[in-house]
Amino acid sequence: MLERKYSLYDPLWREGGDYRPHIVAYYYKQWVDFHMDVHAHDAIEIMYVISGTCVVEIETETGERAQSITMRKGDLILLDAGVPHCLIVEKDSPCRMLNIEFTFTDCDGIYPSMKQLVEHNAPLTQLLDRHQSSIVLRDPSDIHHILKSIVMEIDTGGSHHESMTHLLISQLLVRVARLAAEEPEDRAGASLHQRYVRQAAEYMHQHYDCDIQVKDIAAAVSLHPVYLQRIFRATMHMTITEYLAELRVEKAKMLLARTDIPIIDIADYIGLNSRQYFSMLFKKVTGLSPAAYRKSIEIRRHG
Incomplete structure (x- = not known):
């Protein structure tokens, strides 16, 4: 298992100084009849199902299977850095996904910082307090739109796009936090x-x-x-x-x-x-x- 150098839940991001999320990888991929080996990233990952069905299996540090999560169109999973996992896609159900991976870096004049976001957003604070290695959410549609906008900004390139990309990923984290905040209500009785x-x-x-x-x-x-x-x-x-x-x-x-x-x-x-x-x-x-x-x-x- 990787050391969680960039764990989403490291208190440094919201208490130590001015840091912002930084995207290190992003891609679309159509998976067909694919069984991925168990692996982990030195970055936080968001996997979004655009179409089809897949299974994400998460393992413990000792190599035991902890969760087997079936994901369908409109589902997303947030995986903390260092979490062992694999993707399984069956032959008769291709799955198209959009993935992004991000770490944290110094603000370098581009704000808001994570510290500022947390100070003014209760759901984000709650999300960071949960310390869950994985969170599965159902998207009403706006997260997919934000993800596509992030990819478009990065692909367009140029230094003037960096600020917009940062604003979009900050918006993404806030929206994910709001969706996560609704989950306890669902488990408590909402059908x-x-x-x-x-x-x-x-x-x-x-x-x-x-x-x-x-x-x-x-x-x-x-x-x-x-x-x-x-x-x-x-x-x-x-x-x-x-x-x-x-x-x-x-x-x-x-x-x-x-x-x-x-x-x-x-x-x-x-x-x-x-x-x-x-x-x-x-x-x-x-x-x-x-x-x-x-x-x-x-x-x-x-x-």
Whole structure:
């Protein structure tokens, strides 16, 4: 087993000085019928499943198997430095992954440091206090987007991209920490159904400005549309369509109240192609037309 020189949980990163994460390796890989030898890295690793299925086996320091984790599309695993592990991909289920490995380095004028991130982010503090050699999480979609952005910035190259790469990996660690903070709640009683419903809701909050349909939301959480609609309604006591409509109306109310965007353009900002349908939906939910709502806000503001 490797000495954990760059362990995520080394107190030096948040107490000793100003250090920042530094990516040392990154790659996409399509694995087919592959059984990897047990190995360990002198870096922290994040393995993200883009498609397919794989098994990650983790061993103890004495060579005994500690965990066998089945991972599917949208799953990620964070492995601390020095953790012995291997990847298994069966012949009939190819697996495409995006991996990054990172260590820590002096800030060198590029901030925020880990110390600053921890000081202002409770979930990150909690994550570092857990000292878990591996953490498996389900991504609602934004972590995949951050990972792809990191790779694009590095591939683009140039010194001016280093600051952006650092900001992105800092964002990545904060987001991973938030997801990890939700895990105890799931183990304490929140069902798998509730987890899928939460991910579907998060997807709608991130894409309400697009022309999304139930099939798109279901694909984002890797469920059949009919099944997702059933568990969503049982959990939220409304359909996905009703939830998305109310969400869009709430966003429209904010735009009407806090911006001077013309009413005729608001529909485009909330993912509706029909201005007539927007007006009808808004009035159905609020009892007021968009124009009347904006006027009422102005009256209250100056009254």
